[in-house]
Amino acid sequence: MTTYQNQLFTGERSLFAEQDATLNQVTFSDGESPLKESRNINLKNTIFKWKYPLWYSNHIEADHIILEEMSRSGIWYTNDIKVTNSSIQAPKEFRRGKGITLINDYFSDADETLWNCSDIHIENVQARGDYFGMNSENIYADHLSLIGNYGFDGAKNVEIHNSTFVTKDAFWNCENVTIYDSTINGEYLGWNTKNLTLINCTIESDQGLCYIDHLVMKNCTLLETDLAFEYCSDIDADIHSNITSVKNPISGIIKAESIGELIMEVDKVDPSKTTIITNDAQTERRAG
Template identity: 45%
Template sequence: MEIIKNREYEGERPLFATHDLQLENVTIHTGESALKECSNIIAVNCRFEGKYPFWHNDGFILKNCLFTDGARAALWYSRNLQMTDTIVEAPKMFRDMDGIKLENVQLSNALETFWHCRNVELKNVQVDKADYLFMHGENIHIENYSQNGNYSFQYCKNVEIRNAVIHSKDAFWNTENVTVYDSELTGEYLGWHSHNLRLVNCKISGTQALCYAHDLVMENCTMADDADLCFEYSSVQATINSPVHSIKNPRTGCITAESYNEIIIDENILRPANCELRLWDNITCFNQ
């Protein structure tokens, strides 16, 4: 493997189509596609300032690196990435990729990041300004994670999240086979039109949560006072260890909670309209 140390590059494609290369303390200045069409690349303590530095790559390891705001859309159409202890200030990272492992990574401007990515593993990752994060992703595993940004995880499949704090309006829309453990989910319109969304030991905040959901499961969850008008037109099996502020027109299933402040059942409810609402003392408080 060739080793390049303490160098600076700029302009168009300075290291185009290189293979078996290790970069140490290298800076990529303004320009485009510095490491396009490469394979088996290792970058340690490097700084990336130009656009599109890693496109169409296969096999690359990034350690203790910095992607400045100018390095937007840095990693697209690539495979087999390992990134650790890195700071990413640039938006629109990670598109159409297969095989991503991030650990101890901060993304401070994660706008439109992780689109159409498959086989993704995140551990100890923090993302901010993360609107439209994880669109159309598949096979995603996340642990020890924090997120600020709306419209996240839309149209994703096969997702497992553990120990997360997610602040996101419209999270998990149109998802399939998503499980979230031991996490806090805050934001409006959570989980609409989802299929097989499972929430275990989670806290839910925000208005009109979990509506239009198909085969929703909640186990030992709690709901904040602002979680109102929940479960409209949803099929649900839920055990909730707190009061529920308000429920509106659940379609089918069973919800067990500590108490209900308001139950709205009106002429707009959809068939089969047979959802049972129970209290923890096994008393049915409403059966349509």
């Protein structure tokens, strides 16, 4: 096992194809791809200042590392990597990788991060940026805080706990997503998704929860959510609040404290296929 301690590396591919090494208090300055094609690397207190630091690498453990703004597109085609207690300032990190663990990390610019990846474990992570998690699969997240639009577009097999999302168009085009004990704030939630389950969640969304095939909601609260459930099929929704408005659900059961306006356009949907149950007999119903 080679050890690099208190060193500065410059130039392109400075430790190309390095294997079985520990790096502690190391800085990679100018020069692309410093650890490209590396294997079995342990990084501690390491700083990356330039592009593409970890491409085509395998079996990487990184703790208290910093990827500065220009280390963009830094970790692509890399498998079996664990990054803990780290600060990541660059966009487009993690693409087409497998076996990714992120714990206690902060992404200040998470644009286009975690694209086309699989087998992802996220725990106590804060991220800010658009298109986080696009087209990735087999994702488990606990205490993820994401601010940025289009989160998890096209993702598959996603399980999320105790998280907060401030994101427009989140969870579009997904399959098999289950979210527990979380808060979601943003327009147009969940469109074109198949098998979406929300349990003990608080949601605020303009025209959210539309165009979904098989939507399950258990003990959820909808805050100022309007035109919900449009063209949703196979709905099983248990809502412990008012719903501002519901429009043209295709089929299923919707339970709520009340619904401000229920719009069922008989030329577009068959109202008999959806059961509406409210505690408020004053729900306004409008058919067209």
